[in-house]
Amino acid sequence: MYTINPDLQQERDGATFNPYELTIWWDGGTEKHEKRKALEKLFLEDSELKDDLPLSYMSHKQIYENSVRKAVLIAKKLRDLHDVGELSVDTYTALLGGTLGCALLKEGNPLSVHFVMFVPTILGQGTMEQQITWLSKAWELNIIGTYAQTELGHGTFLRGLETRADYDEKTQEFVLNSPTLTAYKWWPGGLGNTANYAVVVAQLLAPFIVQIRDEETHMPVPGVDIGEIGPKLGMKSGNNGYLGFKNVRVPLNHMLMKNQQVLFDGTYIPPKNSALTYGTMMFVRVVLIRDASLALAKASTIAVRYSAVRRQSPIDPNKPEPQIMDHITQQLKLFPQVAKAIVFKANGDIIYDMYAHVSQEIEKGALERLPEMHALSCCLKAVCSADAASGVEVCRLACGGHGYMDCSNFPTLYGMSTAVCTYEGENTVMLLQTARYLVKAYGQAALNPQVQLVPTVAYIKKIIEEPEFVGFDGSSEAIVEAFEYVAANKIRIAYERVEQQRRKGAVPEVATNRCGIEMVQAAELHGRAFLAHTALTEIQALSQKVSPALGEIFQLLLELYLVDACLHGIGDFLRFIKLTQQDVNGLELHFQECLKRLRPNVVALVDGFDLHDRILDSALGAYDGNVYEKIFDAAKKSPLNKEAVNASFQKYLKPLMKSNL
Numbered sequence: 001m002y003t004i005n006p007d008l009q010q011e012r013d014g015a016t017f018n019p020y021e022l023t024i025w026w027d028g029g030t031e032k033h034e035k036r037k038a039l040e041k042l043f044l045e046d047s048e049l050k051d052d053l054p055l056s057y058m059s060h061k062q063i064y065e066n067s068v069r070k071a072v073l074i075a076k077k078l079r080d081l082h083d084v085g086e087l088s089v090d091t092y093t094a095l096l097g098g099t100l101g102c103a104l105l106k107e108g109n110p111l112s113v114h115f116v117m118f119v120p121t122i123l124g125q126g127t128m129e130q131q132i133t134w135l136s137k138a139w140e141l142n143i144i145g146t147y148a149q150t151e152l153g154h155g156t157f158l159r160g161l162e163t164r165a166d167y168d169e170k171t172q173e174f175v176l177n178s179p180t181l182t183a184y185k186w187w188p189g190g191l192g193n194t195a196n197y198a199v200v201v202a203q204l205l206a207p208f209i210v211q212i213r214d215e216e217t218h219m220p221v222p223g224v225d226i227g228e229i230g231p232k233l234g235m236k237s238g239n240n241g242y243l244g245f246k247n248v249r250v251p252l253n254h255m256l257m258k259n260q261q262v263l264f265d266g267t268y269i270p271p272k273n274s275a276l277t278y279g280t281m282m283f284v285r286v287v288l289i290r291d292a293s294l295a296l297a298k299a300s301t302i303a304v305r306y307s308a309v310r311r312q313s314p315i316d317p318n319k320p321e322p323q324i325m326d327h328i329t330q331q332l333k334l335f336p337q338v339a340k341a342i343v344f345k346a347n348g349d350i351i352y353d354m355y356a357h358v359s360q361e362i363e364k365g366a367l368e369r370l371p372e373m374h375a376l377s378c379c380l381k382a383v384c385s386a387d388a389a390s391g392v393e394v395c396r397l398a399c400g401g402h403g404y405m406d407c408s409n410f411p412t413l414y415g416m417s418t419a420v421c422t423y424e425g426e427n428t429v430m431l432l433q434t435a436r437y438l439v440k441a442y443g444q445a446a447l448n449p450q451v452q453l454v455p456t457v458a459y460i461k462k463i464i465e466e467p468e469f470v471g472f473d474g475s476s477e478a479i480v481e482a483f484e485y486v487a488a489n490k491i492r493i494a495y496e497r498v499e500q501q502r503r504k505g506a507v508p509e510v511a512t513n514r515c516g517i518e519m520v521q522a523a524e525l526h527g528r529a530f531l532a533h534t535a536l537t538e539i540q541a542l543s544q545k546v547s548p549a550l551g552e553i554f555q556l557l558l559e560l561y562l563v564d565a566c567l568h569g570i571g572d573f574l575r576f577i578k579l580t581q582q583d584v585n586g587l588e589l590h591f592q593e594c595l596k597r598l599r600p601n602v603v604a605l606v607d608g609f610d611l612h613d614r615i616l617d618s619a620l621g622a623y624d625g626n627v628y629e630k631i632f633d634a635a636k637k638s639p640l641n642k643e644a645v646n647a648s649f650q651k652y653l654k655p656l657m658k659s660n661l
């Protein structure tokens with residue numbers, strides 16, 4: 001019998017808005033919502049896509065083989081959808097890392113990098129002719145590719161990559177070599193045992209399409225040394241691999257030549273902007289902002305539902321134990337994560353649209369907005385992924401001991417979300433990229449007050465025009481303005497310290513390294529100021545478009561997000577703005593007031609994310625809230641419970657116990 005836990009039901013009955021309305025916004029409209037539901041039905045009800053045994057009880061090899069089996073089933077279904085004309089970009093996204101994809105292959109899909117990086121690189125870096133040659137084969141999965149850039153010795157510093165592609169004019173071929181152990185490609189997803197082609201980034205820092213396995217036998221082609229890199233913290237079925245080359249020859253036209261060319265006679269024509277080679281990474285960084293929102297939505301759904309069901313420790317000694325959500329410190333942990341999920345979602349959508357616009361301009365040869373887009377995508381990728389990973393961990397801790405169980409799904413969620421802090425550009429490195437741009441922008445504005453800065457950094461000029469911040473009243477508008485003011489001052493400090501170092505004779509790179517701490521702080525605050533600004537404009541506008549009941553909730557989430565963000569950075573605010581004791585008290589009380597006001601609606605809010613139980617895959621977070629039954633059922637699946645006495649008793653324990661007699 002399907003019964004809903006009464007505490008959870010009571011929460012739902014007490015909500016003041018309809019979660020379905022939130023779901024429709026979250027999904028991007030009714031049509032997209034219906035498509036998502038149909039897709040979930042198609043994939044989640046397929047018994048072949050379910051795992052009988054939890055992954056924790058499978059071996060490394062079993063996990064991989066099972067993931068390939070399922071990845072192929074998913075790919076076949078995608079092909080069927082394609083044949084009936086029902087395949088859209090949204091479908092791909094959902095199935096390759098989105099919520100649905102993570103439900104079907106919770107530890108990663110060995111074909112993800114094929115779709116997320118191999119195909120986009122051909123699109124972004126290949127000439128029209130190269131696209132015609134490779135794209136249909138890749139879409140149809142006649143070939144399976146990966147993106148092999150990182151090496152054992154270098155991931156961040158791409159100019160330090162050691163893989164060589166030397167041009168042989170006589171045969172008009174490139175010869176690929178890994179001259180050292182550290183030149184081996186290391187990490188690419190799907191490279192271990194799955195892919196037979198790879199985009200290989202080699203010096204001259206260009207992408208090459210290289211066949212790495214035979215199309216029939218799947219044996220590595222001569223001169224290629226491939227393997228899988230072994231177990232990792234998470235993403236256990238990503239099939240990350242290594243790859244070395246010894247005199248592997250590829251034709252000249254296997255170098256992807258949209259942005260840079262090598263002619264038959266070996267003449268090299270460099271790209272208009274060297275960063276164009278890094279285009280695929282920018283695209284993925286943009287997508288990762290939405291992924292951060294999804295990670296927080298999942299984690300907060302699990303922890304909020306559990307906190308409505310779990311009762312512990314009386315608050316009033318004369319009353320029964322309350323739902324743990326009534327401990328205010330529990331609200332402190334959970335509610336900001338719900339608010340961040342919504343704010344990151346709104347930001348992710350905006351950035352995605354901005355990226356689409358900028359990449360259209362780039363296609364036409366207009367590169368003016370590329371640096372701005374790069375700077376923004378880097379710091380947002382860093383800030384959102386870091387907040388998502390720490391938010392998932394906060395939610396796990398908020399579930400006490402049971403949060404530590406695999407069956408809570410927090411270990412997997414954490415493994416997946418913390419990986420984002422490293423891949424597609426390690427977060428500190430990303431912040432330093434943004435900082436470099438910000439410091440330059442500040443310098444331009446400081447030297448020439450008439451200079452026009454691009455919209456996302458235009459606020460920097462305010463502190464030059466009006467060095468004093470006046471009129472902080474604790475409102476959302478004032479917090480956003482203060483955030484920009486604080487960020488601008490942090491950028492100013494980074495700029496001034498870099499200049500000081502340069503005056504002392506340091507070359508720019510050394511000066512930047514000496515000021516790295518100021519630089520990352522400035523970039524983080526710039527990211528947070530952008531998130532706050534967009535949250536204000538987008539969520540306020542959104543509140544007007546939905547029902548008054550939901551509008552009120554959006555406003556409340558906005559306030560909660562902003563006050564929480566402000567209190568987290570209060571040291572910086574106090575440093576640059578004349579806040580009084582009363583102002584800070586006001587912020588603290590406002591924050592607590594937000595928690596109190598959100599309390600009756602928080603279950604409905606996470607219900608509004610509408611995450612299917614299979615997507616959550618958590619004994620603690622299921623819609624029905626039958627937590628204890630589900631924890632027990634999960635424990636029963638342990639192979640150690642299949643026999644009353646384990647063989648180790650006779651073999652080891654008993655002799656030990658007897659020898660003590």
Ligand SMILES: CCC/C=C/C(=O)SCCNC(=O)CCNC(=O)[C@H](O)C(C)(C)COP(=O)([O-])OP(=O)([O-])OC[C@H]1O[C@@H](n2cnc3c(N)ncnc32)[C@H](O)[C@@H]1OP(=O)([O-])[O-]
Binds near residue numbers: 189278424
């Ligand atoms: C499912 C998961 C799959 C995971 C897959 C992966 O992880 S795949 C592997 C993922 N791997 C990674 O993510 C590796 C991370 N590493 C990198 O991306 C780069 O090596 C780097 C950006 C750190 C430095 O690069 P560098 O040493 O060549 O550059 P520099 O610092 O000397 O700056 C030179 C100029 O270029 C500019 N610029 C740079 N990038 C871009 C861009 N994308 N766009 C536009 N512009 C860009 C920069 O701002 C600067 O401009 P300025 O100031 O001169 O006007």
Ligand SMILES: Cc1cc2nc3c(=O)[nH]c(=O)nc-3n(C[C@H](O)[C@H](O)[C@H](O)COP(=O)(O)OP(=O)(O)OC[C@H]3O[C@@H](n4cnc5c(N)ncnc54)[C@H](O)[C@@H]3O)c2cc1C
Binds near residue numbers: 153157187188189
């Ligand atoms: C799960 C996963 C999947 C991946 N998939 C792929 C893939 O499909 N294809 C692929 O090519 N790669 C892939 N990668 C590799 C990934 O892109 C790199 O690991 C990442 O770019 C970081 O590079 P690194 O490992 O060299 O770190 P490092 O650069 O060695 O970082 C180590 C430390 O050094 C610091 N550091 C490095 N440079 C600087 C600097 N300039 N200034 C200040 N600090 C610095 C960093 O901040 C960090 O604290 C994957 C990685 C993971 C974890």
